[in-house]
Amino acid sequence: MNDHYEKIEDYLEGQLNKADQQNFESSLKQDEELRHTVEQHREMTAQLDAMRIRQKVKSALAEQHTDAAPMRPTMYSNVWAIAAALTALAAAIWFFMPEKQIPDAGIAQQQPLPEPPTSTTTPPANESSNPSNTPVEHDRREQLIALARTNYELPSGTFIRDISSGGAPESTLTQAANAFDRRQYNKVLQLIGTNQEADKDDTARFLRAGARFQMGQYATAKEDYEKLADSFQFKHEARWSLILCYVALDQTAEAKKMLKAMQADPDAPFRTKAIALLKKI
Amino acid sequence: MARILDFFLDRKTNRACQAYPDAQSLFNGLQQEESNAIRCLSSKISGSIFQIGKGYQLTDDDIEELICDCITICIQKIRTDQYVFQGYDPASFVIEIAKNQVKNIKRKSQKHETSDLEQFNDPGEEMVAGSGESTEILQRLLQKLDDSCQNLIRLKYLEELKDKDIIEQGITQYTTVDALKNHRAKCMKKLVELGASMSFIQS
Numbered sequence: 058m059n060d061h062y063e064k065i066e067d068y069l070e071g072q073l074n075k076a077d078q079q080n081f082e083s084s085l086k087q088d089e090e091l092r093h094t095v096e097q098h099r100e101m102t103a104q105l106d107a108m109r110i111r112q113k114v115k116s117a118l119a120e121q122h123t124d125a126a127p128m129r130p131t132m133y134s135n136v137w138a139i140a141a142a143l144t145a146l147a148a149a150i151w152f153f154m155p156e157k158q159i160p161d162a163g164i165a166q167q168q169p170l171p172e173p174p175t176s177t178t179t180p181p182a183n184e185s186s187n188p189s190n191t192p193v194e195h196d197r198r199e200q201l202i203a204l205a206r207t208n209y210e211l212p213s214g215t216f217i218r219d220i221s222s223g224g225a226p227e228s229t230l231t232q233a234a235n236a237f238d239r240r241q242y243n244k245v246l247q248l249i250g251t252n253q254e255a256d257k258d259d260t261a262r263f264l265r266a267g268a269r270f271q272m273g274q275y276a277t278a279k280e281d282y283e284k285l286a287d288s289f290q291f292k293h294e295a296r297w298s299l300i301l302c303y304v305a306l307d308q309t310a311e312a313k314k315m316l317k318a319m320q321a322d323p324d325a326p327f328r329t330k331a332i333a334l335l336k337k338i
Numbered sequence: 339m340a341r342i343l344d345f346f347l348d349r350k351t352n353r354a355c356q357a358y359p360d361a362q363s364l365f366n367g368l369q370q371e372e373s374n375a376i377r378c379l380s381s382k383i384s385g386s387i388f389q390i391g392k393g394y395q396l397t398d399d400d401i402e403e404l405i406c407d408c409i410t411i412c413i414q415k416i417r418t419d420q421y422v423f424q425g426y427d428p429a430s431f432v433i434e435i436a437k438n439q440v441k442n443i444k445r446k447s448q449k450h451e452t453s454d455l456e457q458f459n460d461p462g463e464e465m466v467a468g469s470g471e472s473t474e475i476l477q478r479l480l481q482k483l484d485d486s487c488q489n490l491i492r493l494k495y496l497e498e499l500k501d502k503d504i505i506e507q508g509i510t511q512y513t514t515v516d517a518l519k520n521h522r523a524k525c526m527k528k529l530v531e532l533g534a535s536m537s538f539i540q541s
Contacts, residue, residue, distance in 0.1 A: 063523040093540075097530045100539040105495035106417075107468030108476055110371065111410040112496065117376040118406060226481050240399055 061091055065098045141203040145337065148200055198307055201338075205275075205305035208334055209298065212237075212267055220260060229254070230261050233268075242268040259288045263295070270298065275305040297327040300334070309338050354378040361427040368428060369416050379409055382429040387436045394440050403470045404443070408435045410468035439466070446471075472538075479532050486510075487525035494522065 061084055067073045068081050085092050220234035229248050236244040245268035255261035266281035279302035285295035296315065303312035316338075319331035354377035358364035367375025384405060391401035412432045415421035421431060466472060480488050493499045493509060501515045512518040534541040 062527055063520055066519065066523060066526065094530070097534060097539055098526060101526065101530050101533055102495070103414075103418075104467050104472060104476055104533075104539065105491065107410060107414055108473050109496045109498070110413050110417075111406065111468045111470075111473050113371055113373075114376050114406050114409045114413070117373040118380055118402075118409075120373065120377075 061088075062094070065095055066102075068095070069099055069102060141200075141207055142337075145200045145204055148197075149337075152197075201307055201309075202273075202275075202305045204334075204337060205301040208304075208330060209270060209301050210294065211271075212263065212294070217264075220264070230258070230264075233261070233264055237264055237268060240271075242271045246272065259285060259291060263288075263291045266295070266298065270302065275302045278302050279306065293326045297330070300331070304334075304338060312338060355381060361425065362423060365416065365423045365428050368413050371413060376409060376413075379412070379428060379432065380405060382427070383408070383432050383436070386433050390433075390436055390440055394444050396440065396443070400443070404436060404439060407439055407466070407469045408432045411435050411439075411466065414468055439469075442466070475536070475538055476533075479529060479536065479538060482532055483525060483528055486521070487528065490518070490522040490525050491529065 061081065064073060064077065064081055068078065073081060085095065217234050217238045220230060225231060229252060233245045233248040236242075236248065245264060249255040249261050249265050250268075252261070255265050262281050263285055266278050266285065269275075269278035269281065279299060282295045282299035282302060285291045286299060288295060296319075300312050300315045300319075303309065303315070313335065316331045316335045319325040319328050320335060322328065325331065354374040355364075357374055358367050358378050364375055364378060368379065387405050387408065388401055391404055396404065409432060412421065412428060412435060480491065483491070489510065493504055494501070499509075501518055504510060504518060505513065505515055510518065512521065530539065533539040
C-alpha cells in the first residue's frame with residue numbers, strides 16, 4: 058500500500074502511463090484498503106479544489122464591492138444611506154427654517170428653536186447618550202453620526218487579507234485581521250484594543266481604529282486616526298476618517314477646517330467627498 | 339424589486355455582464371472561472387438570494403456568505419460536469435442552490451451550538467464542499483500540518499502551480515519533481531488522516 062500512495066495523485070489526475078495505470082487498477086480491485094484510501098484522497102482533493110474556487114469567488118466579489126461601493130458593510134446599506142441623508146436634509150431644513158408667526162388663538166406659542174451647541178468638549182468615551190441632552194441635541198447628534206457612518210470607508214478586503222496572509226497564522230494581528238474580515242469588530246478590539254503592540258504598529262493601529270469606529274467608539278477612534286494622520290501608508294484614509302470622527306462627535310468646527318484644507322488641495326484623494334460633506338455640515 | 343435595486347445601486351457590477359450577453363456565454367465564463375463572470379452572476383442573483391435569506395431571518399453577513407457559497411457550488415458542479423448547460427440562465431440554477439442551502443443553514447443552526455473542530459464528528463452531517471463552514475474547517479486542518487506541508491499543498495491545490503514550475507522557480511527546497519511529489523504525497527496522507535479522524539471526509 059505504501060508504494061501505491063505516491064501514485065494516488067497521479068492516478069486521480071490521469072497522469073500515470075498505461076502500464077502503471079493498469080497495475081494500479083489491478084491493485085485497486087484486490088486491495089480494499091487501497092480503494093478506500095483513493096476515495097478519501099479524491100474527496101480531500103475535491104474539498105481543496107472547492108476551497109480554491111471559493112477563494113476566487115470571494116476575491117472577485119470583494120473587488121466588486123471595492124470598485125462599485127467603497128463602503129458596503131451591509132447588502133442594502135446604500136438604501137439606508139440615502140434614507141439617512143434625506144432625513145438629515147429634512148431635519149436641517151426644519152432646524153434652520155425661520156420662525157413663523159402663529160396667530161394667537163389660545164394655542165401656546167412655539168418655543169424658539171434652540172441654538173446648536175457650540176461646545177467642542179469631547180463626549181464621554183463610552184459614547185452613551187448623555188441624559189442631560191435635550192431631544193433636539195440628541196437628534197442632531199444622531200444625524201451627525203449617521204452622516205459620518207455613511208461616508209466612512211472600510212479598509213479594503215484585499216488589504217485585510219494581505220495582513221492575514223502576511224503574518225503567522227496564530228499571531229494576534231492575523232487573528233485580528235481575520236476577525237475584521239468577518240466584521241467581528243468586538244473580537245478585533247478584544248485582541249488588539251489595549252494591545253501595546255498596536256500602539257507601535259501603524260497597521261494594527263489602523264485596524265483598531267476601524268473597529269473602534271464601527272463599534273461607535275468615535276473618541277478613541279479619533280485618537281488612533283490622529284496618530285496615523287502623518288503615517289506614510291495610511292495618512293489619507295486616516296485624515297478622512299478623522300474628519301468623520303469629528304463629525305460623529307459633533308466637533309464640526311474641526312471637521313470643517315480639515316475639509317476646507319482638502320478642498321483646497323487638488324491632489325487630495327478624498328477631495329470630492331470632502332466638498333460634498335462640507336455642504337452637508 | 340430586489341433586482342431593480344441591484345441594478346440601480348450597482349451599475350458598475352452590471353458592466354461585468356456586458357461580456358456575457360447570453361446564458362451560454364455566462365456559463366462558459368463560469369466554467370473558466372472568470373472574475374467578471376462571477377461578478378455578473380452575483381449581480382443577477384444577489385437581490386433574490388437576499389430576499390430568500392431574509393425570509394429565513396439570516397443576517398446580512400450570512401446572506402453574503404450564502405451568495406459566495408452558492409456561486410462556489412455552481413462553479414464546482416460545472417467543473418465536475420454535474421451541471422451541464424441546457425439553455426437556462428445559470429442564475430436560475432444558483433437561486434435553486436440557495437433555496438436548498440438556506441434550509442440546511444437553518445437546520446444546522448438549530449442542531450449545533452458550537453463550531454469547535456474537536457466536536458465536529460457527526461458522520462451524518464452534510465458538509466457541502468466549498469461552503470464557508472467546510473472551508474473554515476479545512477483551513478484549520480491545514481494549519482495542523484507543518485509549514486512545509488501547508489506550502490506544498492497550497493502551491494499545488496490552491497495556487498494551481500505545476501510541479502515543473504515550482505521546481506524551476508525554486509519556491510521549495512526540492513530540486514526534482516519526484517522528490518516534490520513524494521513529500522507532497524506524505525503531506526496529503528497526513529491531511530487525509532486528519533480529515534478522516536474529524537469526520538470531515540469519510541473515515
